[in-house]
Amino acid sequence: MSVFTTVTPEQLAAWLRNYSLGTLVKLEGIAAGIENTNYFVTTTQGRYVLTLFEKLQAHELPFYMNLMTHLARHGIPSPQPVADLSDGVLNELNGKPAAILTCVPGADLKDVDANHCETIGALLARMHLAGQSYTMRMQNPRGPHWWQAALPQVTPFLDEHASAMLKAEVNFQVNCIQPELPRGAIHADLFRDNVLWDSERVGGVIDFYFACTDTFLYDVAITVNDWCFTPAPALDNVRAKALLTAYHSVRPFTAAEHACWPQMLRAAALRFWLSRLYDFHLPRPGALVHAKDPAYFQRMLEQYIARAVELRPMLA
């Protein structure tokens, strides 16, 4: 569960007096989420999500808050931070940085088909285009610098094969000479559980707390690696084609992006293999969550390296 910091209805009712959201009707802890404390908040006006930031610092939060505001303003269905009477969206509650955001409608999907992938591909491209006028910048906290820092911390826990493979892949990626690729604000974690569906339409994209400034193609690769793979993992070509064609119809891929695609799929698989290894072998003190299986992304990466999946034609 993910209520790390308890908030009572009395505390929240007092805190809400600094907002124009009406009065508190109901307060319920949210079980999902591993980084922050989240509550559903119902007021006389509507339903919101209260987030207390457990790990991120107050100075890091404006990038995320302003990005969500910016994207929502452009029609991307993301939560919108609500401003208080002083026109700020960040406050403190029970000693933690806290914000209240609109509650986007919908639920995550259990079964993904090609139509969903088509919707996600177009939505991701729209997010990238909408984000191009966003002026704040944030270095990717899980980029090549982090890979190199995490590598020696996790290899002691790995067998020889995995350790050699991981070292070789980090080495391959950090030494890649990449052409200039289109870049801007990316979600960087657009997994199935971060997209809520309101019947066949996306009601909301959530969990922007890995968002950063990086190449759009990397975001596409992260998204394909989740939405277009079976649990084996095995690439579902029909889904991948649907996602990439829809993306391309909104923001056409450049020649440089075509050339980098196979490497980018590997980079996206590496990033989650490495972070899952890290969370599995080096859990944060007090972490209450079962770490996810790192081997899934290892197997995906093995397929990419062996070219067991047809990579380059996917973008065509």
Place this chain on the structure above:
Amino acid sequence: MSVFTTVTPEQLAAWLRNYSLGTLVKLEGIAAGIENTNYFVTTTQGRYVLTLFEKLQAHELPFYMNLMTHLARHGIPSPQPVADLSDGVLNELNGKPAAILTCVPGADLKDVDANHCETIGALLARMHLAGQSYTMRMQNPRGPHWWQAALPQVTPFLDEHASAMLKAEVNFQVNCIQPELPRGAIHADLFRDNVLWDSERVGGVIDFYFACTDTFLYDVAITVNDWCFTPAPALDNVRAKALLTAYHSVRPFTAAEHACWPQMLRAAALRFWLSRLYDFHLPRPGALVHAKDPAYFQRMLEQYIARAVELRPMLA
């Protein structure tokens, strides 16, 4: 009907390429509204309202657009202008200034009871508080200056009693010495048909195109004059009490506001009597709408002047 400027699906689809709203699914003209051309627009992302401004000029629009954005950001259920890929919310379409806004849910009420008035009173106070951090200013275009300008234009159409009463009331109002009253952004037209209800909750406040910077109490008086009167018109004390008590619980009335309340109710009745007379006797060329009955607000004003309704205790 209120489609003064026709937009074809082909024109709109091309225009929408400058936004991140997905592709056009459906376009329907909206019959309501007397000032602008409005269409419901359905895209693959959701439902929006396209507005082409027929009377307001492009330079006047930022006040309204930014006010709606500001209020929505504070949790007030108002339409939100959607930004285009250049991050602007105003464009041109078929030669008119145009914007696309989120579509707020709900429908206007046929029967108003005290519970609705309580909700509206609290909402209006929340709007006033939320608007206090709004920095743009707009003089009331239907304030005392306009009353004085419109007076000689409409009196030729009136009988002697009405003409004398109107002159006396304008004279009374412009010579009132008013203490400093709390002021800020006001809606100035919060009639029943501008509030959409999503069951018992307000889904949206619409039609901000009379919004301006003026005293909050004037906005309260306009609202009471619509929500708390029977068609006679006769004041419904239960509804008025509910609205004012709820407002007061969110933003307490000051002593100066108590003192000015009777005069403000008269000012609010005068403003709509005068504007309805103007629209009735001096319709704009090409106006397609039946002007509303001016006599309703004349009768209301007569009651206020005669103190046939108990005014001052209403705020207590």
